Amino acid sequence: MSSITFIGAGNMARTIGTLAVAGGNIVEVMARDQSKADALAKILGGGATAGKWGAVPAGDIVITALLFDGVVPVVAQYGDALAGKVIVDISNPFNATFDGLAHSEETSIAQEVAKVAPASASVVKAFNTIFRGVLENGRPNVFIAGDSAQAKAGVAAFIESLGLGPLDVGGLKMAHWLEGMGVVTMGLAGNGVGHWDFALGVNEFTG
Numbered sequence: 001m002s003s004i005t006f007i008g009a010g011n012m013a014r015t016i017g018t019l020a021v022a023g024g025n026i027v028e029v030m031a032r033d034q035s036k037a038d039a040l041a042k043i044l045g046g047g048a049t050a051g052k053w054g055a056v057p058a059g060d061i062v063i064t065a066l067l068f069d070g071v072v073p074v075v076a077q078y079g080d081a082l083a084g085k086v087i088v089d090i091s092n093p094f095n096a097t098f099d100g101l102a103h104s105e106e107t108s109i110a111q112e113v114a115k116v117a118p119a120s121a122s123v124v125k126a127f128n129t130i131f132r133g134v135l136e137n138g139r140p141n142v143f144i145a146g147d148s149a150q151a152k153a154g155v156a157a158f159i160e161s162l163g164l165g166p167l168d169v170g171g172l173k174m175a176h177w178l179e180g181m182g183v184v185t186m187g188l189a190g191n192g193v194g195h196w197d198f199a200l201g202v203n204e205f206t207g
Contacts, residue, residue, distance in 0.1 A: 001025055002158040005051065005059030007074060009036040012090060013065035014043065015135050016127065016162070021046035023161035028058045056081045061088060061158060064113070068093040068102065071109050076116040083118040086151045089175070090127040092182040099187065101179055108175035110145070122151035125175035126159070126166075128182045131189075131196045140199035141165045143181070145174040167202060 002025045006013040009031035017040065020027050027048040031037040037050040051058060054077065062082060064071045068091035075087065089110040093102040110125040117123060124146035127135075134140050142159045144166055146152045156166035169178065181200060189196050 002061055002154065002161060003059045004028070004158065005030060005057035005062045006040075006065050007031075007057070007062060007078075008065035009033070009040040010065060011132055012127070013063070014040055015132050016063065016065070016090075017044045017048065019135070019162040019164075020044075020158070021048060023163070025158065025161055026059070030055070030057065054078060054081065057085060059085075061086045061154060063088045063090060065090060067091065068109050072112045072116055075113050080118055082121050084120045085122075086148075086154055087113060087117055087121055087123045088126050088155060089113050089123065090125075092128050093179060094183065094186065098183070098190075100183060106176055108172075108179050110175035111172055114147075114172060122146060122148040123172060124148075124151055124155045125172070125178050126155055128178055129185055130199050131185070133196055134199045138197075138199060139163055139165070141167050141201040143167050143169050143178055143200075145169050145172055145178055147172045 004020050004025050005028040007030050021044050028051045029037045029040045030051045032053050041048040041050040062085045071091050091109050095102050110123050114123040126144040130140050142164050159166040
């Protein structure tokens, strides 16, 4: 069982939060609009609570369920309230045409979060390659990246509690390539696959 705080009360917070409650985790929701946090906590049930925006999150794992351009400013705003926490960035910084990344450098939102987060916090990239409908109805692999083995182990255990399969791709610099995989999923949805009901994963073969 993990203790999770969602910063944000939108669709992804609701989707992952629903799985989290079903998996027996302790869930807290924070949002700038307190009424939205209260409403989502009520919808999630299972003892989910609504915290106050900017306060120290109750969860050991803090999921920033925000649009990509809001993640770094919000982490900076929370500041020392995130000390010692595992911060999970799930965002996709798509450009306007969804065929590239909004940032031109070889970085990622997760790497930029690490620059403004407290030194005692750990940052993990996860969930960004999965469409919401697949999370709701499927059992996809969840790729994760981060520099702290302990933080990734905690996030992996949480992912397993959701009935999903975590796959570690390496250090936090790999978050850039996970964001690129997010772009690939958009390309597949609009072209070769032609719908949203799929997820990237790994098939292992033996010779």
